[in-house]
Amino acid sequence: MAKETIAVAGAGTMGAGIAQAAAHAGLEVLLYDSLPEAWPRARAAITRGLEREREQGRLTAGQPETIVARIHPVTRLEELAAAGLVIEAVPEKRELKRELFRQLDGILAPEAILASNTSSISITELGAATGRPEQCIGMHFMNPVPLMALVEVIRGLATSDATTEAVRALARRMGKTPVEVRDFPGFVSNRVLMPLINEAIFCVFEGVATPEAVDDVMRLGMNHPMGPLKLADLIGLDVCLDIMEVLHRELGEDKYRPCPLLRQMVAAGRFGRKTRQGFYRYEGKK
Numbered sequence: 001m002a003k004e005t006i007a008v009a010g011a012g013t014m015g016a017g018i019a020q021a022a023a024h025a026g027l028e029v030l031l032y033d034s035l036p037e038a039w040p041r042a043r044a045a046i047t048r049g050l051e052r053e054r055e056q057g058r059l060t061a062g063q064p065e066t067i068v069a070r071i072h073p074v075t076r077l078e079e080l081a082a083a084g085l086v087i088e089a090v091p092e093k094r095e096l097k098r099e100l101f102r103q104l105d106g107i108l109a110p111e112a113i114l115a116s117n118t119s120s121i122s123i124t125e126l127g128a129a130t131g132r133p134e135q136c137i138g139m140h141f142m143n144p145v146p147l148m149a150l151v152e153v154i155r156g157l158a159t160s161d162a163t164t165e166a167v168r169a170l171a172r173r174m175g176k177t178p179v180e181v182r183d184f185p186g187f188v189s190n191r192v193l194m195p196l197i198n199e200a201i202f203c204v205f206e207g208v209a210t211p212e213a214v215d216d217v218m219r220l221g222m223n224h225p226m227g228p229l230k231l232a233d234l235i236g237l238d239v240c241l242d243i244m245e246v247l248h249r250e251l252g253e254d255k256y257r258p259c260p261l262l263r264q265m266v267a268a269g270r271f272g273r274k275t276r277q278g279f280y281r282y283e284g285k286k
């Protein structure tokens with residue numbers, strides 16, 4: 001079973017989605033979270049997603065239950081030892097991820113691969129926290145994972161060709177398209193997307209337009225399927241701020257300065273959809 005077993009560490013928005021996509025592809029998934037309440041929440045989200053697919057005729061009766069049964073929640077990190085590959089999806093905090101990589105390095109089999117779903121933190125640095133930097137790699141899924149086609153594959157300085165090929169193959173097996181990029185802050189996706197979102201927030205901060213107007217301009221004028229502020233609410237404003245901080249600090253240019261309004265929203269606990277309030281309210285209607 002070990003060969004077909006992967007693990008996901010962190011059962012939040014992304015971890016639950018990654019576990020769902022992997023189980024959908026027929027893999028057994030160990031899903032680890034440090035909070036006991038994470039699993040019931042993740043299971044509810046996964047079940048909702050799979051039920052929707054069944055209603056749309058993309059799954060048959062009984063398939064959602066079979067897929068969920070491939071996901072095994074665990075609460076002790078040591079229980080991930082059976083996995084040939086771990087995808088880390090804990091919050092975007094450098095020290096937290098470094099420490100998790102260090103601990104996993106001591107638990108996993110020598111040939112196992114350590115992948116991170118980080119949005120912006122250096123894969124080279126995470127790899128350096130382990131004794132196996134050639135087996136460390138970025139596997140950056142997009143939100144919502146079951147629906148989005150891209151996996152940005154990030155090679156650290158030491159990442160081997162074999163590790164890269166194994167992760168590309170896994171992404172394809174999960175029905176995704178892997179795109180390889182180099183290890184620089186924000187990679188490609190967030191280096192381009194986050195300044196766009198940040199600038200949209202500046203437009204609101206400076207009174208240029210309301211959130212609705214900013215989003216309408218980008219939707220109707222640029223054909224974006226979703227406005228940048230609605231997207232920011234979906235990603236999580238806390239996550240957006242964390243990524244802007246990394247871009248600002250590591251690329252060192254003022255153009256990456258997080259908007260004060262973004263800081264204020266996060267300080268107020270308005271993280272977007274997950275707290276039911278961000279640039280929009282989510283109590284049924286916006």
Ligand code: NAD
Binds near residue numbers: 015089090
């Ligand atoms: P989240 O806050 O929804 O989930 C994080 C989970 O990690 C929580 O369930 C939490 O209990 C758990 N956790 C915290 N510390 C832990 C530990 N030490 N060990 C195990 N579990 C722990 O966060 P998210 O939005 O799923 O983001 C996770 C990662 O994915 C981040 O690195 C983020 O940058 C990245 N990412 C997020 C998005 C997005 O749109 N939200 C998109 C792509 C990548």
